[in-house]
Amino acid sequence: MSARDRLRIAIQKSGRLSDASLDLLARCGLTFRRSRDKLFCFGETLAVDLLLVRDDDVPNMIAEGVCDLGIVGRNVLDEQFLAAGCAGQPAGFRELRALGFGRCRLALAVPQEFQYVEPAQLGGKRIATTYPNLLAKWLERAGVDAGIVSLSGSVEIAPRLGTADFICDLVSSGATLAANQLKEAAVVLESEAVLAAGATLPGDERGELIDMLLRRIDGVIQVRASKLVMWHSPRSALEEITRLLPNGPRPTVTSIEGLENEVAVQAICNEAITWQHLEDMKRAGARQMLVLPVEQMLA
Structure with a gap:
């Protein structure tokens, strides 16, 4: 090439x-x-x-x-x-x-003492953000006329400086908001x-x-969240056990030599397997259960 x-x-x-x-x-x-x-x-x-x-x-x-x-x-x-x-x-x-x-979210944040209930409360207020177009779209959908103050950084200190009443910024844990006496009020965009x-x-x-x-x-x-689940069980209990797994995947079933009604089973689950799942499977008849990570998968 x-x-x-x-x-x-x-x-x-x-x-x-x-x-x-x-x-x-x-x-x-x-x-x-x-x-x-x-x-x-x-x-x-x-x-x-x-x-x-x-x-x-x-x-x-x-x-x-x-x-x-x-x-x-x-x-x-x-x-x-x-x-x-x-x-x-x-x-x-x-x-x-x-x-x-x-993953994070673009969120509207207000001072901690402000009692936010609905977007209409934003009317006539100034909102500082580095995402003016996303904020403008959200305000338009909400039918709110508010002023947008475009900043390139340090958005969270705008209310304390008096340059804006509220802010619209990226939020992950919320620690930065809390450190600046702000709280999350509404989500403008879910991001990843x-x-x-x-x-x-x-x-x-x-x-x-x-x-x-x-x-x-x-x-x-x-x-990422997939697990390979393996167990032994009576064939008669297979349907009930499989139903207990997230999304009820179709398992691969292998007969165990010398045990007519016993089978070895494996299934790929695309959701997390918890201890509660395993306890429920055990009560339904599963034994020797293993939950293994899946390194690679190609459909």
């Missing part, structure tokens, strides 16, 4: 999504060799290279064709998508897959890391690589 036939993926060079993005790609079987400036990673196992950039730059790099895919927070992607629409331009990028990590792509996917070798990568990503996401 020529250099540009290689698939390029932009990810955050540092921050809360960086390590998790690299881990996801490693679990998909990709290994990389970093350049000396640590801004480019050459793919060693597949023709897939990484660009390490600021998360705010990922959507535009996709739109401009500098890279083919990117891993970025939905909050960043949707904010820039709305910004492009406000400017009368096509965004040139879209969400391709939710990736299940980096997403795989972003251009408006149209490449029709050459890169498109084939994207299809393969998506299959692997789907497999990685599926096995």
Whole structure:
């Protein structure tokens, strides 16, 4: 392949999504060799290279064709998508897959003494945020006319400085809000890391690589909570035991030599298996139960 036939993926060079993005790609079987400036990673196992950039730059790099895919927070992607629409331009990028990590929420926060009940209370107030387009969309849907104060950082101190009455910012644990005498009042957007792509996917070798990568990503996401459950039981108890498992998966059943009514069973569960599940299965007749992690899965 020529250099540009290689698939390029932009990810955050540092921050809360960086390590998790690299881990996801490693679990998909990709290994990389970093350049000396640590801004480019050459793919060693597949023709897939990484660009390490600021998360705010990922959507535009996709739109401009500098890279083919990117891993970025939905909050960043949707904010820039709305910004492009406000400017009368096509965004040139879209969400391709939710990736299940980096979960947080863009939330409205108010002073702790303020008794928030409904969005109508925001009318005529000033709200500071680094996500003015997402906030404006939410306010429009709620039918509220409020002032939006766009800030590039330190949003949480705006009420204390008198530059805004409330804020709209990313919230994870809520500790930062509490430290600034604020409390969460309403969720504007549920966010997580997403795989972003251009408006149209490449029709050459890169498109084939994207299809393969998506299959692997789907497999990685599926096995995160998946467990292999194994047990022995009477054949007559099999239906009841299986029904106790999350989602009631169809098990693989093997006869045990020399024991006519005894079977060895294994089933893949795509949800967590708790101690209560095992206790219930034991009462239904299961024995010698094992719960094992699933490392890889490809449908």
